[in-house]
Amino acid sequence: MDLRKLNERVSAARRATEARGETFYPGPSRVHLAAFPPKERWDDWVELDSKAWPARVEKRYMLVPTTCFNCESACGLLAYVDRETLQVRKFEGNPEHPGSRGRNCAKGPATLNQVTDPDRILYPLKRAGQRGEGKWVRVSWDEALDDIASRIRRALSEGRPNEVMYHVGRPGEDGYTERVLAAWGVDGHNTHTNVCSSSGRSGYHFWMGLDRPSPDHANASVILLISSHLESGHYFNPHAQRVIEGKQAGAKLIVFDTRLSNTATHADYWVSPYPGSEAAILLAIANHLIQHRRYDREFVRRWWNWQEYLEREHPGVAPTFEQFEGILRTLYADYTFEFAASESGVDAAVIEEVARVVGSAGTRLSTHSWRSAAAGNLGGWQVSRTLFLLNALLGAVATPGGTSPNAWNKFVPRPIHVPPHPQTWNELTWPREYPLATNELSFLLPHLLKQGRGRLEVYFTRVYNPVWTNPDGFSWIEALADDRLVGLHVALTPTWSETAFFADYVLPMGHGSERHDIHSYEQYDGQWVGFRQPVLRAARERLGEVISDTREVNPGEVWEENEFWIELSWRIDPDGQLGIRRHFESRRTPGAKLTVDEYYGYIFDHSVPGLPERAAAEGISPLQYMRRYGAFEINRRVGPLHEERVPPAELEDVAVDRFGRAYTRAPKPPDPNVVPVGSPDPDADGRRPAGVEVDGVILRGFPTPSGRLEFYSPTLVGWGWREYALPTYIRSHVHRSRLAPDQLVLIPTFRVPMQIHTRSANAKWLDEIAHTNPLWIHPQDARRIGVRTGEPVAVETEIGRFVLKAWVTEGIRPGVVACSHHMGRWKVRDTGQRQMMATVALEQDRGRWGMRRAQGAHAYASSDPDTLRIWWTDVGVHQNLAFPVHPDPVSGQHCWHQAVRVTKAAATDRVGDIVVDTKKAAEVYRSWLATARPADRYSPDGTRRPYWLLRPLRPSKDAYRLPERREPAGVSGD
Numbered sequence: 018m019d020l021r022k023l024n025e026r027v028s029a030a031r032r033a034t035e036a037r038g039e040t041f042y043p044g045p046s047r048v049h050l051a052a053f054p055p056k057e058r059w060d061d062w063v064e065l066d067s068k069a070w071p072a073r074v075e076k077r078y079m080l081v082p083t084t085c086f087n088c089e090s091a092c093g094l095l096a097y098v099d100r101e102t103l104q105v106r107k108f109e110g111n112p113e114h115p116g117s118r119g120r121n122c123a124k125g126p127a128t129l130n131q132v133t134d135p136d137r138i139l140y141p142l143k144r145a146g147q148r149g150e151g152k153w154v155r156v157s158w159d160e161a162l163d164d165i166a167s168r169i170r171r172a173l174s175e176g177r178p179n180e181v182m183y184h185v186g187r188p189g190e191d192g193y194t195e196r197v198l199a200a201w202g203v204d205g206h207n208t209h210t211n212v213c214s215s216s217g218r219s220g221y222h223f224w225m226g227l228d229r230p231s232p233d234h235a236n237a238s239v240i241l242l243i244s245s246h247l248e249s250g251h252y253f254n255p256h257a258q259r260v261i262e263g264k265q266a267g268a269k270l271i272v273f274d275t276r277l278s279n280t281a282t283h284a285d286y287w288v289s290p291y292p293g294s295e296a297a298i299l300l301a302i303a304n305h306l307i308q309h310r311r312y313d314r315e316f317v318r319r320w321w322n323w324q325e326y327l328e329r330e331h332p333g334v335a336p337t338f339e340q341f342e343g344i345l346r347t348l349y350a351d352y353t354f355e356f357a358a359s360e361s362g363v364d365a366a367v368i369e370e371v372a373r374v375v376g377s378a379g380t381r382l383s384t385h386s387w388r389s390a391a392a393g394n395l396g397g398w399q400v401s402r403t404l405f406l407l408n409a410l411l412g413a414v415a416t417p418g419g420t421s422p423n424a425w426n427k428f429v430p431r432p433i434h435v436p437p438h439p440q441t442w443n444e445l446t447w448p449r450e451y452p453l454a455t456n457e458l459s460f461l462l463p464h465l466l467k468q469g470r471g472r473l474e475v476y477f478t479r480v481y482n483p484v485w486t487n488p489d490g491f492s493w494i495e496a497l498a499d500d501r502l503v504g505l506h507v508a509l510t511p512t513w514s515e516t517a518f519f520a521d522y523v524l525p526m527g528h529g530s531e532r533h534d535i536h537s538y539e540q541y542d543g544q545w546v547g548f549r550q551p552v553l554r555a556a557r558e559r560l561g562e563v564i565s566d567t568r569e570v571n572p573g574e575v576w577e578e579n580e581f582w583i584e585l586s587w588r589i590d591p592d593g594q595l596g597i598r599r600h601f602e603s604r605r606t607p608g609a610k611l612t613v614d615e616y617y618g619y620i621f622d623h624s625v626p627g628l629p630e631r632a633a634a635e636g637i638s639p640l641q642y643m644r645r646y647g648a649f650e651i652n653r654r655v656g657p658l659h660e661e662r663v664p665p666a667e668l669e670d671v672a673v674d675r676f677g678r679a680y681t682r683a684p685k686p687p688d689p690n691v692v693p694v695g696s697p698d699p700d701a702d703g704r705r706p707a708g709v710e711v712d713g714v715i716l717r718g719f720p721t722p723s724g725r726l727e728f729y730s731p732t733l734v735g736w737g738w739r740e741y742a743l744p745t746y747i748r749s750h751v752h753r754s755r756l757a758p759d760q761l762v763l764i765p766t767f768r769v770p771m772q773i774h775t776r777s778a779n780a781k782w783l784d785e786i787a788h789t790n791p792l793w794i795h796p797q798d799a800r801r802i803g804v805r806t807g808e809p810v811a812v813e814t815e816i817g818r819f820v821l822k823a824w825v826t827e828g829i830r831p832g833v834v835a836c837s838h839h840m841g842r843w844k845v846r847d848t849g850q851r852q853m854m855a856t857v858a859l860e861q862d863r864g865r866w867g868m869r870r871a872q873g874a875h876a877y878a879s880s881d882p883d884t885l886r887i888w889w890t891d892v893g894v895h896q897n898l899a900f901p902v903h904p905d906p907v908s909g910q911h912c913w914h915q916a917v918r919v920t921k922a923a924a925t926d927r928v929g930d931i932v933v934d935t936k937k938a939a940e941v942y943r944s945w946l947a948t949a950r951p952a953d954r955y956s957p958d959g960t961r962r963p964y965w966l967l968r969p970l971r972p973s974k975d976a977y978r979l980p981e982r983r984e985p986a987g988v989s990g991d
């Protein structure tokens with residue numbers, strides 16, 4: 018909105034009103050209501066107090082940016098800090114944030130509920146009874162820090178680094194904690210990723226050396242989503258707004274989703290496949306493009322590693338592109354529309370029409386797959402691999418409207434101190450059975466501990482609730498309750514969770530407006546960096562106060578992890594003897610403790626291109642700029658980095674192998690974030706990979722071993738998976754041929770738009786909208802079973818059963834049922850979050866667990882009068898408890914879909930009932946483990962894992978070597 022024009026309009030209105038002899042009130046903001054507050058007025062923004070209406074009472078605010086912590090999108094928020102009370106009155110969007118552009122979903126503004134939740138944890142608590150007994154005493158931060166630090170110090174001093182583990186759910190930051198763990202010298206980083214996106218990542222990783230897509234939806238002519246982007250998918254709001262922009266500009270939207278999601282309702286083509294058949298459809302589309310020569314020949318010739326494929330798999334064939342094309346035409350010839358239809362249940366004519374639409378996109382095909390089908394199925398990693406095959410065929414890679422590798426649209430700055438790689442390998446997170454796993458085998462931890470593969474002296478959970486989020490939660494409880502397996506469990510959490518009940522310390526950490534983090538995500542073809550900050554700290558600093566500890570401004574004694582890690586690290590190594598403390602010392606004042614101001618100030622001063630200049634233009638420091646605006650756009654239109662020429666200065670002593678991979682002795686480029694090159698192995702003479710020669714010119718290429726897009730994966734072949742060398746279709750563990758006649762498939766993976774795992778449960782506005790998770794069931798199945806909407810049904814899994822209400826809908830295929838995973842929160846006592854957690858009775862007898870709801874949500878008196886208005890009681894069922902672990906043998910992803918029997922509930926059943934046998938859970942674990950191909954049998958080179966594959970916290974190269982060299986078994990999975 019043009020301020021000058023607005024002022025003119027306001028002045029004209031004033032004159033007209035006063036000419037009528039009336040009093041003129043121009044509105045408190047003097048800005049059109051549809052406009053964002055202009056940033057020049059963020060120090061003193063005026064609005065009317067809605068509660069005082071009809072009186073016009075003006076309220077003055079300071080607007081302070083931060084970023085939302087309620088999903089991985091990290092959208093910008095603006096906190097409206099009341100200048101009188103210095104309290105946050107509301108959160109709205111930050112128009113200065115390049116990813117979210119001022120827009121948020123319902124969960125962003127609901128940050129206010131999380132801050133004011135009367136049930137939140139405000140002080141450090143220490144367990145007073147048995148683990149899980151629910152008895153706590155308040156302790157000081159000093160007491161907790163000293164106890165935790167001494168146990169870590171002892172473990173490190175006694176050579177037990179693998180007994181220190183940090184397990185994170187939503188990191189919400191880039192690299193801070195990896196840096197902490199590297200400084201401690203532990204390989205103790207554990208994530209939630211293998212219950213989330215490992216398979217989605219894996220398919221991309223084998224193609225391009227980077228594990229995520231960055232689609233340019235806004236400029237696409239065809240958008241193909243294997244997810245529910247318009248309601249809850251990955252990078253939900255930033256992507257959703259660009260998908261809609263693309264549609265407004267005429268793009269066709271194709272959505273693969275077995276459920277009629279909100280996203281599917283916006284699609285031009287809604288494809289509802291039988292779960293697990295998505296890759297069969299994608300290969301039929303690929304086959305159509307190949308047979309009809311609709312692919313981009315030049316792109317395929319230049320960028321696929323077809324020469325390597327021919328030499329290794331067709332050694333007798335002349336290594337020409339024409340020969341490859343001939344073979345390519347045979348590779349997918351069996352993937353006809355009819356075959357895809359028979360696998361998926363989708364009409365062949367519909368698949369054919371979709372194929373034609375995809376073929377019409379040319380280089381403007383934006384695609385995205387993340388959790389969804391990839392996370393549900395055995396072999397789900399082939400869903401993202403076959404999806405990207407379509408981009409690779411059409412040359413729609415890093416083009417306007419195409420799909421880029423994520424790292425080209427993401428920015429990870431270099432921090433102030435960079436500790437060396439840890440010298441150790443932790444088999445509790447990276448067991449040798451899964452050498453190609455995309456991330457840690459986090460959800461197997463209880464089984465690995467119970468098998469005696471290790472123990473934990475100190476185990477941190479942070480924004481993570483494995484008892485509730487992971488499958489097989491009762492096995493988690495059994496492990497967490499056993500202090501021989503877990504010596505000390507520290508839960509770093511802003512709110513109560515099922516896992517925190519089994520901790521020794523519960524330490525209160527801040528929400529999105531109470532902590533520092535930086536992050537950057539691939540949300541369009543550009544690069545930005547965002548800054549999360551404690552907004553009251555920033556507000557009071559604007560008023561001239563000096564704040565040195567975020568606890569000074571947060572409620573109670575709520576802290577933030579970053580200051581906590583610095584303090585803890587000093588106490589682990591008080592005299593610097595362990596070599597840890599130096600990574601947490603000030604550069605400005607040697608010997609003094611690093612502060613978050615210096616940590617982030619250093620990054621913004623030294624590591625973010627363009628930021629110092631932009632800040633200087635406003636006469637402020639880069640840190641002040643980020644505190645004032647919350648985000649900075651580094652690049653817009655990054656484009657095809659793989660086509661960039663490698664400058665001669667980076668090609669000293671260059672050697673090019675027969676497939677074109679170029680190696681050099683020149684040092685790496687100064688800023689690996691601008692042109693990420695990954696970590697493929699050096700050549701035999703120790704030169705590092707520098708690029709790839711294409712038509713006689715050395716270009717940046719992709720960070721794969723070949724430098725090209727790897728249609729053919731020598732890595733998969735070399736590590737025993739020859740049958741998956743090319744993008745292909747793997748029949749899921751819930752393929753119809755594997756189901757008994759009376760079994761259905763349960764889809765348990767989908768999100769609802771207003772909830773996000775554990776921490777949104779303490780947001781009353783969200784809870785009122787979405788608080789239960791009925792079973793979606795098709796009318797045909799409902800009739801057969803004899804249930805109607807609202808009636809209870811029992812769902813039987815491999816290890817137990819649960820009871821929930823039915824929702825009869827044609828929005829799901831016959832033979833498939835679905836249940837959102839957000840609900841079914843519980844507690845065993847009334848301590849805990851009360852708006853969304855039922856109180857349950859829990860019983861256990863030698864691995865036979867039973868849960869029954871004693872009381873649902875209910876109205877209660879608290880500091881917030883709204884808690885007396887809670888009208889809902891049903892908070893859904895915790896279905897994940899009844900799922901055994903299903904580790905995919907390649908990606909390591911938990912394959913979520915379940916083969917189930919659904920029956921009308923018995924008279925003795927009650928909604929919320931859960932019964933599970935953890936002995937059976939252990940049997941299922943062992944049966945899936947037996948399908949793995951372990952490194953000590955299949956490694957081609959005596960290492961635990963291909964070095965070029967990404968790892969969140971990479972240990973030293975020595976640690977990659979298996980302790981004992983065994984003879985490789987060869988290839989083909991024999």
Ligand code: SF4
Nearest residue numbers: 085088091092122125
């Ligand atoms: S999409 Fe919603 S929950 Fe996610 S960061 Fe943005 S506002 Fe927050």
